[in-house]
Amino acid sequence: MPVKDYIRKRFFPHIWCPGCGHGIVLGGMLGAIEELGLKKKDVVMVSGIGCSSRIVGYVDFHTLHTLHGRALAFATGVKFSRPELNVIVPMGDGDATAIGGNHFIHACRRNINMTAIVMNNRIYGMTGGQFSPLSGPGIYATTAPYSSIDYDFDIVELARGSGATFVARTTVYHVNEVKDYIKKAIQHKGFSVVEILSQCPTYFGRKNKLKDVNEMLEYFKNNTTPVGSQAKKDNPNLIERGIFVQIQKEEYCDKYLNVIEAASKEVKG
Amino acid sequence: MAKKVKEIIVNKEWCKGCGICVHFCPKKVLKLDKSNKAAVTDLDSCIGCKLCELRCPDFAIEVKFLDNEQS
Numbered sequence A: 001m002p003v004k005d006y007i008r009k010r011f012f013p014h015i016w017c018p019g020c021g022h023g024i025v026l027g028g029m030l031g032a033i034e035e036l037g038l039k040k041k042d043v044v045m046v047s048g049i050g051c052s053s054r055i056v057g058y059v060d061f062h063t064l065h066t067l068h069g070r071a072l073a074f075a076t077g078v079k080f081s082r083p084e085l086n087v088i089v090p091m092g093d094g095d096a097t098a099i100g101g102n103h104f105i106h107a108c109r110r111n112i113n114m115t116a117i118v119m120n121n122r123i124y125g126m127t128g129g130q131f132s133p134l135s136g137p138g139i140y141a142t143t144a145p146y147s148s149i150d151y152d153f154d155i156v157e158l159a160r161g162s163g164a165t166f167v168a169r170t171t172v173y174h175v176n177e178v179k180d181y182i183k184k185a186i187q188h189k190g191f192s193v194v195e196i197l198s199q200c201p202t203y204f205g206r207k208n209k210l211k212d213v214n215e216m217l218e219y220f221k222n223n224t225t226p227v228g229s230q231a232k233k234d235n236p237n238l239i240e241r242g243i244f245v246q247i248q249k250e251e252y253c254d255k256y257l258n259v260i261e262a263a264s265k266e267v268k269g
Numbered sequence B: 001m002a003k004k005v006k007e008i009i010v011n012k013e014w015c016k017g018c019g020i021c022v023h024f025c026p027k028k029v030l031k032l033d034k035s036n037k038a039a040v041t042d043l044d045s046c047i048g049c050k051l052c053e054l055r056c057p058d059f060a061i062e063v064k065f066l067d068n069e070q071s
Helices: A022-036 A052-058 A071-081 A093-099 A101-110 A155-162 A175-187 A201-207 A213-222 A230-234 A252-268 B020-024 B051-055
Strands: A043-047 A062-065 A086-092 A115-120 A166-171 A192-197 A224-226 A239-246 B005-010 B030-032 B038-040 B061-065
Touching: A022 A052, A022 A086, A022 A115, A022 A175, A022 B051, A043 A052, A043 A071, A052 A062, A052 A086, A062 A071, A071 A086, A071 A101, A071 A252, A086 A093, A093 A101, A093 A115, A093 A155, A101 A155, A115 A175, A155 A166, A155 A192, A155 A239, A166 A175, A175 A192, A175 A239, A175 B051, A201 A213, A213 A224, A213 B020, B005 B038, B020 B030, B020 B051, B051 B061
Parallel strands: A043 A062, A043 A086, A086 A115, A115 A192, A166 A192, A224 A239
Antiparallel strands: A166 A239, B005 B061, B030 B038
16 A cells, blocks of 8 residues: 555645654655555554644544653553554654653553654754753753753663663654664564654754754764764764664563463452 | 656645755755745656655655556
């Protein structure tokens, strides 16, 4: 099925600003779903609040647009009741690590079989350009007119430390990697996290003197490197892309099924 | 052998003129027209890499190939 058959065309053109990276993530994600040959009725997409979370409005799957930061909690409920469905949770950086930070680490810890996609544009776009936990020091934002002094999270390390069994990172410039990693994340049995660096030309770009969207994409091109490369050893400031964690661990729904079986036996006696 | 590109369709209704396709086209096949929408200038140079289609945030570009190849 071609990618365009997965979108709700009546809502296009979408609301995202010109040059926003979220549309590229959407394209990559649908490409992954297309290559996996998933049927529309077998995919559930759950999102919270924010520019990135508008993504569920544009896809023709089962979709839930829920509370800010709570998408993973709703998604856990969906997966628990219908474990056969593919649950995908696209989130923004603030949605995932600030408002939903607790849900995020606990979903990682439980290793429930679903895919979290963190679209990291390092700013709160929808509410007017406030800095997020992923902005990092030295970044200008509406709420940091003299630049932010906060250190940022490293999503990869956060997810790894919390127990996620598949963790990958790429950028929207590397659009084939977006598709590839999301595909692998969906196939992975366990909790998978894909961080995708995205651009917000409207707020992040404008506040931080980045000329236009192409300069932001050039930044992704020039400042990232495949994981474990020589370039990273030569220049530690580069951001690594790739699959960082891919391990097998017993999955949460399976474990819960064991509990149900054990409890049923006890009742039957 | 490389697949022959039949046409590049730009959906002007959906294009927002961000210029990503123009900037990153390896063969400079595209430009922004007077109304600030993507337009094809040199179809013969197109190598069919589809990077414009894949990187378009607005689903506004489609690269079509000859020989009934899937677009």
